[in-house]
Amino acid sequence: MAVDYSLYLVTDRILVGSKDFLLSIKKALEGGVTLLQLREKETNSREFYEIGVKIKELTAEFRVPLIINDRVDLALALDADGVHVGQQDLPLVKVRNILGPDKILGYSVSSLEEALQGERMGADYLGAGPVFPTGSKKDASEAIGLAKLKEIKAGVSLPVVGIGGIGATNLSAVKETGIDGVSVISAILSQEDPCAAAKGLIDLWRN
Amino acid sequence: MAVDYSLYLVTDRILVGSKDFLLSIKKALEGGVTLLQLREKETNSREFYEIGVKIKELTAEFRVPLIINDRVDLALALDADGVHVGQQDLPLVKVRNILGPDKILGYSVSSLEEALQGERMGADYLGAGPVFPTGSKKDASEAIGLAKLKEIKAGVSLPVVGIGGIGATNLSAVKETGIDGVSVISAILSQEDPCAAAKGLIDLWRN
Ligand code: NI
Numbered sequence: 429m430a431v432d433y434s435l436y437l438v439t440d441r442i443l444v445g446s447k448d449f450l451l452s453i454k455k456a457l458e459g460g461v462t463l464l465q466l467r468e469k470e471t472n473s474r475e476f477y478e479i480g481v482k483i484k485e486l487t488a489e490f491r492v493p494l495i496i497n498d499r500v501d502l503a504l505a506l507d508a509d510g511v512h513v514g515q516q517d518l519p520l521v522k523v524r525n526i527l528g529p530d531k532i533l534g535y536s537v538s539s540l541e542e543a544l545q546g547e548r549m550g551a552d553y554l555g556a557g558p559v560f561p562t563g564s565k566k567d568a569s570e571a572i573g574l575a576k577l578k579e580i581k582a583g584v585s586l587p588v589v590g591i592g593g594i595g596a597t598n599l600s601a602v603k604e605t606g607i608d609g610v611s612v613i614s615a616i617l618s619q620e621d622p623c624a625a626a627k628g629l630i631d632l633w634r635n
Numbered sequence: 636m637a638v639d640y641s642l643y644l645v646t647d648r649i650l651v652g653s654k655d656f657l658l659s660i661k662k663a664l665e666g667g668v669t670l671l672q673l674r675e676k677e678t679n680s681r682e683f684y685e686i687g688v689k690i691k692e693l694t695a696e697f698r699v700p701l702i703i704n705d706r707v708d709l710a711l712a713l714d715a716d717g718v719h720v721g722q723q724d725l726p727l728v729k730v731r732n733i734l735g736p737d738k739i740l741g742y743s744v745s746s747l748e749e750a751l752q753g754e755r756m757g758a759d760y761l762g763a764g765p766v767f768p769t770g771s772k773k774d775a776s777e778a779i780g781l782a783k784l785k786e787i788k789a790g791v792s793l794p795v796v797g798i799g800g801i802g803a804t805n806l807s808a809v810k811e812t813g814i815d816g817v818s819v820i821s822a823i824l825s826q827e828d829p830c831a832a833a834k835g836l837i838d839l840w841r842n
Contacts, residue, residue, distance in 0.1 A: 472723040472724065473705055473706075473720075473723065473724040473725045474722070474723045474724055474725065474726075475723075477725055477726065477729070498680055499680075499706075499708060500708035500711075500712075501706060501707035501708035501711075501725065501730075501733055502725070504707075504708075504732075504733045505707075505725050505726075505729040505730075505732075505733060513680075515681070516679040516680065516681045516682075517679065517680040517681055518680045518681065518684055518708060518709070518712050519681070519684065519712075522684070522712040523708075523712075525711075525712075526708055526711045526712060
């Protein structure tokens, strides 16, 4: 499957608030998000599943792949399009094993070494960052900056998505590193109009 | 696989403390625990996995089946013997689907209605309770008592394990309900000598 990584929305229900969550996601998809990651760290499996069912209806409507953060079992239960794992999640090789060869497998990296490891271990794409300092990810480490992002992209053959502190003001600079897309949370979900915000970002990316 | 449900230890690393956790489990297995459930609610997937690898070495040494709480992906990654899910976890049918037909699937119930549902949906055994009031399970609901436990056991053909507040003082009364085993946490893990505690309980059960 050819995946369009241009504008990758990572969801954060705590940031948005449960009430408007689905509506915000829908607006973001209307605005042009090309890939969606559902992340639920603070909930039980049943609630995660039930939110996932609703999110999947939306991503199916907009024909956008749905990626599940960390929980391979949830990805399988929801028949999502893939899983995204980080350094604190299950080992990549185990994940690929459980997930099968056809689902999309993403891997968070913050160095070329981790990126090469991800490539070797069967990742389909890499989420590299945090590119800039950010407040939206609790466990975010030190920012890697544009030079390191460029180095990672140049060193691997996998698609690379930049994540962390990316928004309208710095998106063009990020794109110049040669990466395949940007991953955002607050640049869409913290904005008053997530549709307009997504549209603004995808327009910037495509020009 | 014929499973011996007689003395089912549910682990609680918070109760035991990380430092002595593996040693306590080992002593409990030496004492005669017949089934072990690994429950890790407050940790990331990687740490869960790494603890699981160590626990599996122990259960393999003692030829005791290892059941993973909630996380089907962890059960698969560890090649554990099964999964235990509750009302707040993934739907039972989805779990069976992901897990395949050969792994043990346990289901927490607190009524005959839930027990019959579990039987219909593909569970291999039922954990019924809380039999008595208990402090060791955070999300524990009201105690069901011995009469209801007996009713559940009589109403299903699956093996039933009683859980919640069971220890040396009430084990014989619990056994008289006709159930297949007892599940304990603190009656083994909070005792000074987990080996002696397990041995005491299994002797009581078998006499
Ligand atoms: Ni969790």
